[in-house]
Amino acid sequence: MWNVARSAARSLRQYRRFSAAIPGPCIVHKRGTDILHDPWFNKDTGFPLTERDRLGLRGLLPPRVISFEQQYERFMNSYRSLENNTQSEPTSVVSLAKWRILNRLHDRNETLYYRVLIDNIKDFSPIIYTPTVGLVCQNYGGLFRRPRGMYFSAKDKGEMMSMIYNWPSQQVDMIVITDGSRILGLGDLGVQGIGIPIGKLDMYVAAAGINPQRILPVMLDIGTNNQKLLKDDLYLGLRQPRLEGDEYLSIIDEFMEAAYTRWPKAIVQFEDFQMKWAFETLQRYRKRFCMFNDDIQGTAGVALAGLLGAVRAQGKPLKDFVKQKIVVVGAGSAGIGVLNMAKQAVSRMLQSSEILESNHQFWLLDKDGLITKERKNIDPAAAPYARAQGEVEGLGEGATLLDVVKKVKPHVLLGLSGVGGVFNEQVLKAMKQSDSCRPAIFAMSNPTMNAECTAVDAFKHAGENIIFASGSPFENVPLGNGKVGYVNQANNMYLFPGIGLGALLSGARLISDGMLQAAAECLASYMTEEDIKNGILFPSISSIRHITTQVGAAVVEAAVAEELAEGHGDVDPKQLSHMSKEDIVDYVARNMWYPIYNPLVHEK
Numbered sequence: 001m002w003n004v005a006r007s008a009a010r011s012l013r014q015y016r017r018f019s020a021a022i023p024g025p026c027i028v029h030k031r032g033t034d035i036l037h038d039p040w041f042n043k044d045t046g047f048p049l050t051e052r053d054r055l056g057l058r059g060l061l062p063p064r065v066i067s068f069e070q071q072y073e074r075f076m077n078s079y080r081s082l083e084n085n086t087q088s089e090p091t092s093v094v095s096l097a098k099w100r101i102l103n104r105l106h107d108r109n110e111t112l113y114y115r116v117l118i119d120n121i122k123d124f125s126p127i128i129y130t131p132t133v134g135l136v137c138q139n140y141g142g143l144f145r146r147p148r149g150m151y152f153s154a155k156d157k158g159e160m161m162s163m164i165y166n167w168p169s170q171q172v173d174m175i176v177i178t179d180g181s182r183i184l185g186l187g188d189l190g191v192q193g194i195g196i197p198i199g200k201l202d203m204y205v206a207a208a209g210i211n212p213q214r215i216l217p218v219m220l221d222i223g224t225n226n227q228k229l230l231k232d233d234l235y236l237g238l239r240q241p242r243l244e245g246d247e248y249l250s251i252i253d254e255f256m257e258a259a260y261t262r263w264p265k266a267i268v269q270f271e272d273f274q275m276k277w278a279f280e281t282l283q284r285y286r287k288r289f290c291m292f293n294d295d296i297q298g299t300a301g302v303a304l305a306g307l308l309g310a311v312r313a314q315g316k317p318l319k320d321f322v323k324q325k326i327v328v329v330g331a332g333s334a335g336i337g338v339l340n341m342a343k344q345a346v347s348r349m350l351q352s353s354e355i356l357e358s359n360h361q362f363w364l365l366d367k368d369g370l371i372t373k374e375r376k377n378i379d380p381a382a383a384p385y386a387r388a389q390g391e392v393e394g395l396g397e398g399a400t401l402l403d404v405v406k407k408v409k410p411h412v413l414l415g416l417s418g419v420g421g422v423f424n425e426q427v428l429k430a431m432k433q434s435d436s437c438r439p440a441i442f443a444m445s446n447p448t449m450n451a452e453c454t455a456v457d458a459f460k461h462a463g464e465n466i467i468f469a470s471g472s473p474f475e476n477v478p479l480g481n482g483k484v485g486y487v488n489q490a491n492n493m494y495l496f497p498g499i500g501l502g503a504l505l506s507g508a509r510l511i512s513d514g515m516l517q518a519a520a521e522c523l524a525s526y527m528t529e530e531d532i533k534n535g536i537l538f539p540s541i542s543s544i545r546h547i548t549t550q551v552g553a554a555v556v557e558a559a560v561a562e563e564l565a566e567g568h569g570d571v572d573p574k575q576l577s578h579m580s581k582e583d584i585v586d587y588v589a590r591n592m593w594y595p596i597y598n599p600l601v602h603e604k
């Protein structure tokens with residue numbers, strides 16, 4: 001009998017694999033209230049009567065069966081009444097109330113949660129992702145009700161290999177980890193940074209169709225240097241300063257070994273690590289594991305797509321990118337990641353290393369102003385972008401942003417500084433003298449209050465002709481006479497889900513520059529000439545699932561071309577290599593999870 005059940009379960013699993021879109025049966029090893037309390041399987045009042053009998057649920061629920069559609073409507077109605085009833089409340093109060101209602105659903109019924117998220121992604125992403133997720137991290141102690149994801153602390157050294165088996169899921173496809181040291185532009189939030197991996201993985205489910213039973217948010221708590229948190233009795237993390245040097249690395253090493261021992265095919269995304277560890281860990285692991293750093297590499301691809309869009313918006317051919325003068329404000333993991341990728345694009349376009357020596361179109365500033373070769377203790381990652389002293393008359397080491405903009409007259413001003421308002425009125429007005437007929441202003445820092453400028457200020461001071469993008473969402477700006485200033489959201493959410501999905505479905509050994517470049521090019525070519533002419537550089541977030549399918553397919557194709565693809569499930573590398581472009585898109589789309597109530601079949 002047991003064997004029959006096992007083999008039936010096996011064939012059911014196979015059936016599921018080939019029919020992602022059909023409501024195939026789902027194996028559950030629990031019965032009764034254990035199912036009702038498990039958000040992966042719970043359907044609330046939606047369990048059909050036959051299933052109630054099969055799973056020992058009869059009598060544990062009110063008799064009436066409510067359809068999925070009715071449950072959906074009921075949730076949306078309560079969400080809308082929350083919106084109506086809180087109109088006079090401060091934005092932060094309303095956002096947190098919205099987060100709470102979504103989070104409660106997440107904790108109770110994942111299928112319904114992900115369906116409402118997918119269908120309403122434009123309205124809900126600012127709640128589960130930036131900017132509200134930042135507020136959630138800041139208030140994590142007070143909001144904490146139930147744990148989500150895994151927590152590995154410095155005190156767990158030596159234990160991680162066994163701890164990893166505490167995670168209930170047999171298979172994990174996507175892991176997002178943080179050490180909480182640079183949460184958005186909010187600084188070191190210690191263990192409270194767990195909100196970021198949770199939000200990113202919600203985007204993986206919504207945009208990339210990663211099965212929520214196969215995601216794992218991870219917090220590596222290595223201490224915090226945030227004095228306020230260290231003094232807070234109710235702080236939930238380790239109350240000790242951050243470990244440094246080899247002590248720090250040994251913790252990350254141990255986690256990576258543990259994760260890959262249990263799930264050798266998982267993809268690991270590093271998120272919101274402070275710069276020194278962001279670069280160091282990327283270098284340390286990228287050849288050994290299938291991992292990437294979203295802040296360095298995901299952001300770079302999105303920014304590059306935006307920069308190429310800005311060239312097209314000026315009515316110029318793409319190869320003119322090499323002549324664009326770009327001022328990057330913020331020399332951290334994101335800013336330098338963008339420059340590294342832009343530099344690669346320039347060198348590909350020129351097919352020569354000539355320009356790489358001079359970097360003549362890039363200008364990099366940090367908190368101490370313009371970075372030149374005179375800079376003492378220059379960070380090795382920033383060094384390639386340091387300008388020669390006095391290259392442009394009047395611009396020396398530490399020159400202010402205003403002076404740089406006035407003298408350089410850049411085509412693009414791109415902020416990844418984490419400092420709200422650094423693109424002040426004077427700086428924005430100076431952008432009017434840009435050498436571009438359509439200057440681009442990218443205020444990419446998150447969350448909203450950390451954006452380098454608001455959309456309204458950008459259009460007001462820099463002119464109506466600008467191209468504008470921000471990391472967190474702003475409303476489009478009415479310009480009068482029926483015209484609107486279009487606000488793009490330049491956020492790595494347009495790429496990381498596709499990078500992860502493509503790496504997973506190709507079974508890539510590692511994530512190469514070529515795969516990342518393919519992702520960026522796919523996003524860059526997504527927009528039509530008409531969109532670009534109207535200042536629209538990125539697609540609407542409402543179509544994120546479609547974009548991610550395309551990006552994922554581009555990544556699979558690149559992995560196959562570079563012979564990095566080892567296959568996924570029953571699809572071997574040879575089959576992948578025989579797929580046409582269309583086949584790959586179809587393969588990716590078919591393997592994306594979509595929330596529906598599957599019939600549950602009990603197996604002991």
Ligand SMILES: NC(=O)c1ccc[n+]([C@@H]2O[C@H](COP(=O)([O-])OP(=O)(O)OC[C@H]3O[C@@H](n4cnc5c(N)ncnc54)[C@H](O)[C@@H]3O)[C@@H](O)[C@H]2O)c1
Nearest residue numbers: 184185330331332333334366367417418445446471491492
């Ligand atoms: N839109 C996106 O997709 C996206 C992606 C990644 C990061 N970000 C945002 O970018 C910001 C920076 O991230 P990071 O990882 O590079 O951080 P980081 O801490 O590594 O770097 C911040 C940099 O900004 C510089 N800086 C600080 N104050 C400045 C000032 N007044 N003027 C000029 N430069 C200043 C610092 O010197 C440092 O070089 C954060 O707000 C983050 O949320 C956005």
Ligand SMILES: O=C(O)C[C@H](O)C(=O)O
Nearest residue numbers: 130184272295446491492
């Ligand atoms: O999280 C985001 O919204 C983008 C980015 O990864 C960031 O760190 O700001």
Ligand SMILES: [Mg+2]
Nearest residue numbers: 271272294295
């Ligand atoms: Mg990030």
